[in-house]
Amino acid sequence: MxxxxxxxxxxxxxxxxxxxxxxxxxxxxxxxxxxxxxxxxxxxxxxxxxxxxxxxxxxxxxxxxxxxxxxxxxxxxxxxxxxxxxxxxxxxxxxxxxxxxxxxxxxxxxxxxxxxxxxxxxxxxxxxxxxxxxxxxxxxxxxxxxxxxxxxxxxxxxxxxxxxxxxxxxxxxxxxxxxxxxxxxxxxxxxxxxMPWSTRGVTLGVPDGRVLDSIFDPKRNGVIILGGGSDIGGSATRLAELLGWPLLADPLSGGISEHPNCIRYFDSILRSERASGVLLPERVVRFGDVPSSKVLGSFLSKCANDPTVVVAGFNQGGVIADPDRIVEVGLSCDLELMLDQVLERVGRLSNGRNSGYLDRWLALDEAVATKIEVNVDSADSLTEVGVARMLASSLGPSDCIVVSSSMPVRDLEWYAGKRSGFPRVISNRGLNGIDGVVSTFLGVAAVGGPQSLVVGLLGDLALLHDFGSLTWRPAELPKGLLLVNDNDGGSIFSFLAQKEQVGHTEFERVFGTPHGSNLLDILIGVGLSARRVSNSCELMTLIDDAREGSSLKIGVVQSDRQSNLELHKMLSSTCVQAVDSLIESEW
CATH class of the missing domain: 3.40.50.970 (Thiamin diphosphate (ThDP)-binding fold, Pyr/PP domains)
Incomplete structure (x- = not known):
């Protein structure tokens, strides 16, 4: 040789x-x-x-x-x-x-x-x-x-x-x-x-029982927060029930459920300064990553500044995320084993205690829900908030939403408002970029299974950023539904300080970045099945068509950045008023 x-x-x-x-x-x-x-x-x-x-x-x-x-x-x-x-x-x-x-x-x-x-x-x-x-x-x-x-x-x-x-x-x-x-x-x-040539791994332990007892104390008012990557939804709801604590779940956690302790609109509630004072807990327990809500982050910082409040963070291996340096007790452990131990210990001390503290959260949640339903669900035209709500309400637990960073993930977190049968949510929130969102969606859809529907929700710039991924053998792309909010530019920048600090012309050139393209013509031009979606009936028809079909469907929802900004401001103001009014009358 x-x-x-x-x-x-x-x-x-x-x-x-x-x-x-x-x-x-x-x-x-x-x-x-x-x-x-x-x-x-x-x-x-x-x-x-x-x-x-x-x-x-x-x-x-x-x-x-x-x-x-x-x-x-x-x-x-x-x-x-x-x-x-x-x-x-x-x-x-x-x-x-x-x-x-x-x-x-x-x-x-x-x-x-x-x-x-x-x-x-x-x-x-x-x-x-x-x-x-x-x-x-x-x-x-x-x-x-x-x-x-x-x-x-x-x-x-x-x-x-x-x-x-x-x-x-x-x-x-x-x-x-x-x-x-x-x-x-x-x-x-x-x-x-x-068999594999070798087996390698790290076995994580369980924290000391005395530490757990001091944190998961049913005599204290507490809040359980589920961030992305926690994957403990069932155990968390059981723990919330035993402790009588509200459950605040990021959509990425998989922990949103029909459990009555789940607070759907915590972001809208905590925008009220009065609420953040009335709802100050004695214990805060976070599982997984830091939630994307900045309002929740500010509330947690306020909690951490009170020396009587204990903020604890738990993770399944790796670093305990703590960008605001608020975690007093941070433990990386085997979450499943730890929760088994906690549930057993708490179960001996509590019999489904229903605290007045939890009742406050639930009452405020209902007040906010009413305002959002009136102002979004009854609207004649389809808004970006309305798209997020319709997806959450029409998809089931076997389905999946791949949601882009920027505004789509925030709309889903702030306004989805569904407890029962929430679909799985996937998003690239490791670094929160909008690049590669279409490719990520296609990867998820490729392994989605025939009985489930994978829906991608993204903005126009995220689509254009990764458009090339749709042009490679378009007829062979996996079954799924891609929904594009086309507001001709970067909508999220309208919510930031730059909107007021920079002149309109300069803002549009550097931040608003209108693309000026007809996305529908471009999509159809490369051989993709795409259509305009103007109202809720058309969106439901498209969802049904995508579920029953075997190929990729794309819907383009036309929106306006300024109108979208005004809608969000109105919803925020209306919800805060409802929260403040209830606090003033009841507490």
Whole structure:
């Protein structure tokens, strides 16, 4: 066997070994962007029937597409790209995955070390290019048959690294020399019965019982807050019931339920200064990430400034998010085991105590609900707030909303107002960007299942930012519904201080950024099924069509930025008045 044949055989056998080991570890989904240098790994992946392979032309889109799949399933997804700038295209998705705690296996094909630093084409320093946006970087070098005994261990370590403690992205840099292919691949022998080569993990403990007793005290007025990534909705509602505490759930938490302790409109309630005083608790317990509501954040800061209030944060591994430095007790632990212990301990001390404190929250919630229903649901035209409310009310727990950062996620949080059968909500809130939203939606929709409907809710700029992801084989895009609020620019900036501090012309040029495009014509022009949606009846028809169909449907909702701003201001003012009036008359 010649030297070149030995080298090519090492490439193929190395890749076949890694792919087989990743399948043993649990890998099911792979996203590939085409390229030459990644050939050995691409061939090894498509050869395995156990893997569902998705092809995306643009590497940046591939990263977010994989992010969507991994967010939906909780299982690591592999992304394969070729060498050069293709690797750099993964940085946005890697950054979101790191801060959003999403497990990704980033496989970056590379040229061999002998071609580095001498001006070889499509060759750059790839190790470290993703910087601090990946948890680990593995760089095993050009495959060597003499080191084949380490291949499966490498695969196991890389895969488990995406899941350990706080999930996130891991880069495996794969250097291949030519010839890239030489005959059939011969993987190394794995463990018997399809078992992984090694099992790695970290076992989290449970906090001391005395600490838990001091926090979860049924004799105290307390608030339970569910942030994104908590995934403990059922246990949280049971705990709220035993303690007699209100439950404030971010839509991303999955904790919104029909439980009577759930406060639907906490953001609108807490906009009232009187409410934030009347509702000051003695205990604040937050599970998961920091909620997106700034109003809730201000309320928590006020709580933390009172020395009699204990603010506690719990997380399932990783860093306790505390950007405002308000958490007094922060514990990273096994949430399931901890809650089992807390429920048992609290259950011995409480019998479904219904506190006056909880009653205040519930009464204010009903007062706000009435105002929102009157001012939004009875409107003749379809507003951005109305779209969010209709999605929440018409979708069920088997469905999913992939919601963009900026205004869509806020409208869903502030005004969805549904308790029973709330759909799952997914959003890229790790870094809160609007880039890659369409690709993320497509990834979620790709694994959505035939009985569920995945709906993407985003603005016009988020659509245009990631529009290319819709142009690659549009007829093969997954079933789902994409709703676009077209207000001709960046609506959220109208809510910020820049709106009043900058002249109108300058504001529109730099912040408002009207695109001036006919989105419907553009969408139809690339072969997509798109229609204008002007009222609630048309939206319901579109939702039904998307649910019954087998392809991607797109709806464009025309809105006006100034009118949207005025509606939000009116709702905020009306709700605060209702809250203040009830407090003044009752308390």
């Amino acid at each position: 010649s030297g070149s044949e030995t080298l090519a055989g090492a490439n193929m056998s190395f890749c076949a070994s890694l792919v087989d080991e990743w399948i043993r570890c649990g890998l099911k989904q792979v996203v590939i962007s085409p390229g030459s240098r990644s050939t050995p790994m691409a061939i090894s992946m498509i050869a395995r029937a156990e893997l569902e392979v998705h092809l995306r032309l643009d590497e940046r889109s591939s990263g977010f597409y994989a992010l969507g799949i991994a967010r939906s399933t909780g299982i690591p997804v592999a992304v394969l790209v070729t060498s050069g700038t293709a690797v750099a295209e993964l940085l946005p998705a890697a950054s979101e995955a790191l801060y959003g705690k999403v497990p990704l296996l980033l496989l970056t094909a590379d040229r061999p070390p002998r071609l580095q630093g001498i001006g070889a084409p499509q060759t750059m320093a790839q190790v470290g290019i993703l910087g601090t946006s990946v948890k680990e970087v593995y760089d095993p070098g050009v495959p060597d048959l003499g080191k084949s005994g380490h291949w499966r261990s490498l695969a196991c370590h890389a895969y488990s690294s995406t899941l350990q403690l706080s999930p996130g992205p891991v880069q495996v840099n794969l250097a291949f020399d030519e010839p890239l292919i030489d005959g059939p691949a011969v993987p190394t022998v794995g463990r018997p019965a399809g």
